Amino acid sequence: MKDLMKKLTEAYGPSGNEEQIRDLIRGEVEPLADEVRVDTLGNLIAVKKGSGGGKRVMLAAHMDEIGLIISYVDKKGFLRAQPIGGVDLTTLVGGRVVFSDGAIGVIAPEDRQGYRKEADLSKLYIDVGATSYEEAKHRLGQATGFVRPFADLGQRVVAKAFDDRIGCVVLIEALRTLRDTPHEVSFVFSVQEEVGLRGARTGAYGLDPEIGIAVDITPAADMPEAPKLAMVLGDGPCIKVKDSGMLAHPGVKDLLIDTAEANQIPYQLEVLDRGSTDAAVIQLARSGVPAGCVSIACRYYHTPSEMVDVADVENAVQLLTALLEQPIEL
Amino acid sequence: MTEEATVLLEQLSNAFGPSGNEDDIRRLLARTLSDKVDSLEADALGNLTAFKAGSGPEPRLKVMIDAHTDEIGLMVTRIEKNGLLGFRAVGGIDDRLLLAKRVVVGSSRLPGVILAPPVHLAKAEQRKNVIKIDQLAIDIGASSEDEAKKLVNIGDYAAFDTRFQVLSTSGLRTVTGKAFDDRAGCAVAALLAEEDYPVDLYLSFSAQEEVGLRGARVAAYRIEPDVAFALEGTVCDDMPKKVDTSPTTQLGKGPAITVMDRSFIADRRLVQLLRDTAEANGVPYQIKQPGVGGTDAGAIHLAKTGVPSVAVAVPCRYIHAPVSLLSLEDFDRLVALMKAALRALPEYWKV
């Protein structure tokens, strides 16, 4: 599974530019699913038909990552950027960005002393080593991801874009290990989550599921001076009660809790005051969908070095497959 | 650009239409289009949809062309004892633009002025502060609450009283007026109806964009287009600056194509269609600074199972101000670009 984590997290895929990560994931799920398709906005949907008599289930993990979009090329060939998603401005200086063609750029501040006081994207620029405007002008409007190699720390692993490539890993592994299910399960690898949960919204409308579960990361609070939250690395997948965009359907929440307890899978309960997931818009599709979310506790989210616990990921896979292998009554 | 087209832009610009009160624009467009399209209808939000069947073979693509009819404006929210009217903004207005401006109020279009303190009597310290909207008032000339109540009601809308003007008839052919965001888009969309295309055209003159992209959202739900183009009058910040930063768009450089803004990410194929069409037809164009602003495409692209969308605009200096400025060169180029793009679309979309 660590190889899959490495492969997916190192891939390029800022919101709206998910082709490369989609192709990678497609390669993983095509041999496992009964049907694979791509919808209008670019969501990748892998369907496991199931033996029948169950529910239409939608699982969602987003493929897109946060990044930057080049908003201006100045007279000397230096680039300016706007954020794609909630980029943490304190993590940028000295970082490297990568374009879809593999080119690399360095993020630099206009005023190194001044930038220490206040992080401000308009005071940063990207240097792609161009020697003139002509050389760089084609970069206007291109999207970049951040560059950072995957690191295996043993029980813990570090990478950029665990948000939400780790959710994609969980979905792929669940699809791989799922034996029999009475349900028709759509594994949706959604697009444009980071810029407003956009792919999941149209995806859910199209699928019209009877139950929806997103798999995403949630901030861990077990670091020095972390805000007071209940989620920590290593205590199991988090079953979401509430975040800033959604109250999980109590029936779905209880179903996840009961499944975890019945299968002796460790779990945590999650209450979060800032941030949301695809589940929030799945819940509002058409005349409403019972929706919930399984989260992987994650340190340093929205930085190029996100950290998760491997056991949490494995337990999340187990939790989902256990849930899918049983009938669902809410 | 024909005389007719300039007149249309002028009429649209001068017309009264803050969000939620777009009747005048709707009627003007309906009159203009009634003999050019196959049907006209208005829905619950006040969107006007003009449908024109294509002349190509079936099955034809359903193309939604969106332009919003509403402008930013004001709403009377209190009537003072002295007959002055307190007000709030409908849509986003920078408070600093309100001082000492002329407005028209209510269904009788009463002329009014927004009061401003005389420079002689304002202390030096006060002149350094922005006067917030809740401290401002409109004077229609009433000298008491009772008199004012005979003339206006709480909830009446007000708009800037700005008349369209031609500044130059050569070169950039600049004009000024209010509400080029998005009467310029409305004018372009209306002019498209003059010709025939191989696609089915749904010209959606959407209401209430400025208060949350509300009209476009329900229009797209109903129309279920295959693709959508949002036509706008967009930010043009090309005044001289001390540092080398983006002007967002520039006057005279042609229609501005949105690749990404705060409300949506454009479908790359439609961006390419516009670029290729512009190049093939010798139309200059520009890429709008990515990451800035939002348009009806933000609502349209998320309708039902998703709609591939793009936005393209006429650069306008001073949008969301009482008077804006645009170049008729840019305007004409957008019309030409859209006409050519609509003709090229079926082949393009097949590939």
Added chain:
Amino acid sequence: MDTVPLLTSLSEAPGVSGYEHQVREIVKAEFGRYADRVWTDTLGNVIALGQGTAPEPRLSIMLATHMDEIGLIVSDMEGGFLHFQMVGGYDDRVLIGQEVVVHGRQDLPGIIGSRPPHVLPAAERDKPILYDKLLIDVGRSPEELPDLVRVGDLVTMKASAIELKGGLLAGKALDNRVSVAAVAVCLEELTRVRHPWDVYAVATVQEEVGLKGAITSAYGLQPDLGIAIDVTWAKQPGTQDEYTFDLGGGPIIGLGPNFHPKLQKGLEDTARSLEMDYHLEASPRVGGTDAVAIQISREGIPTALIGIPLRNMHTPVESVSVKDVERVGRLLAAFITGLDEDYLNSLVWDLGLGDDDD
């Protein structure tokens, strides 16, 4: 109907956004007394149908009144105390020193505690304490607590409804249980008259956290008209006149882009025909009530808003005039009774094309 007992039981029932089950039972029972059919949809909205007398297919009007209340949620446990977050929007300043009920394995009384002023430096007492620095104390030891309370448990304000002078009622969750009561009054009135249109009275969920019940119920019901009933601000010191209304001054009818002008005028006409005092609330901004969601459902729905003035909104001491509640109910019933088959035609925007149909 004697509205005070209904208002009291609605106010005191727990029903925080997303967890409305207790108040839902009361609403189902109450609406069920007057409706032809009552059911609950996927997200937990209560829908009560008062069938119309016109031949099918009948036009329908949806009344939306949210039944959820704002509350708190346990977010972490530390040393026998509970950290919490908000569900919906409180002013942080009203939280300190409140008595609460923690809905854990059992209902536990608690206090949102503060350090005593005796030990605080004067400067600190001048600053409000924000919610993330407050703790709930249920008076249990750290060892006992995990058996009784979990992360994710909901917390409501402890507040019994009380009658003040002047026909006022004070309590928690009057935003928006007063409107639920008003709709019950309306439904009761409708049982005494013939009305051509179908009426869907919907007690929506999760309004306080994003109008969610309204979004999904409007989609499911596809009504031809929608009226949201919610509370609005009453006059009190520290508020601006243009946003506030007198308690007991009658229903407040919304005007602005969110509301169809002809529908708004129709409600005004009805109020005048009842010789009922009412006021208009000018809303240049679009936001804040279920009406926002209903208007843009599917292909768009002509929508209106009726407001009940309320003091101290989003606190446990919200106050309303009971007469206003009853008036809103009667206004709604009278308006609905007047809806006929032609009503929708009267709402069509005039394109000024003379005798052209479209």
